[in-house]
Amino acid sequence: MRVRTKREEFLQVSLQLIHEKGFKATTMRDIAERMDFDVSNSYNYIKSKQDILELFLFRTSEEFHTTMDHILDSSYPADEKLKQVISAHIQVAARKPLEVALMVNEWRNLKEPKYSEYVALRSLYEKKMAKLLREGVKSGVFAALNVKIATAVILSSIRWVYDAYADTKSNINPIELERQIVSLVFDGVSH
Amino acid sequence: MRVRTKREEFLQVSLQLIHEKGFKATTMRDIAERMDFDVSNSYNYIKSKQDILELFLFRTSEEFHTTMDHILDSSYPADEKLKQVISAHIQVAARKPLEVALMVNEWRNLKEPKYSEYVALRSLYEKKMAKLLREGVKSGVFAALNVKIATAVILSSIRWVYDAYADTKSNINPIELERQIVSLVFDGVSH
């Protein structure tokens, strides 16, 4: 990622370190050390450690929601919408793996009232997916599946994708990855 | 869970608290407080906080591996084996949701050398699943899927199940849950 300001550099370094060690295990001293300055300087860029977490979590969550909303509001049939949601997730996870890793692994470290706010956003995202599936079941493009369970299964089945892009410059082609995942979600492992 | 000794009670209380607050955020004082005694007494039952994590993680991991090994060693065809692996996972997650939650959420908090040991066990479990899938592709009971991706998708798609049983006495019937998940994994959402 291109870093324009020292604040952006500070935030990127924080994100990387939190990915490596976990939020709680990453100290302000760790971040400062990698920035090659004293701890106290960190507070030139943020007012608390929690700020770092909130900033990335809510920013990336909004990106997911905006995309999901655009897809839901379109006139595509439900199966096409589901493909697009999966595709969009993979693209974000491939482009911003560390941000997505944070969403998957560190949201529990938010403190109130941000914690409840974030949990509500997660829950809302699930509701949007459930709505999409219900739409498809009603219109007959999907089988008569249990929407609650299918929502959990489908969202869970793509949640690992960031991991393929987080550590090394992965050689997994996102287009091929999308093709394979879409194939599994739509038709399963059977012939 | 039936608790026979005070040590078992201590460990169960620890597990519950770690589930509620996360491993790092749970202090020995928190656990002692819920046990209604002073912190120092905790060290009658374990020699360090890490012990608690290691104990549950490796014990539950072994349970998963043993079951997986029995299934792989059987003469069932690959599709039947896959059903049994899914079924077994759901049963463990329904019976011991807090232990499975720990496996999903807290393994990163292990310290070396246990961390590397545990990562190797996870990786081995994935290899066993990949072997099962490769078997099924070769014999023709599965479609010509990308084994690496399918492994990640399938394991991921059942990883959330503990959550349906962790907090409240869930009204989700594990048999019905299994039926729905198997249907999705084998045939997807399409008609």
Added chain:
DNA sequence: GTCTATATTCAGATAGAC
């Protein structure tokens, strides 16, 4: 098994000089 007391270490955060 329980307590009191304490050693040790380390975390987040702020004040204020340059």
Added chain:
DNA sequence: GTCTATCTGAATATAGAC
């Protein structure tokens, strides 16, 4: 924007008496 110095609180863990 950088530093030194420091406050404040909290954590894991141990020693030793009852």
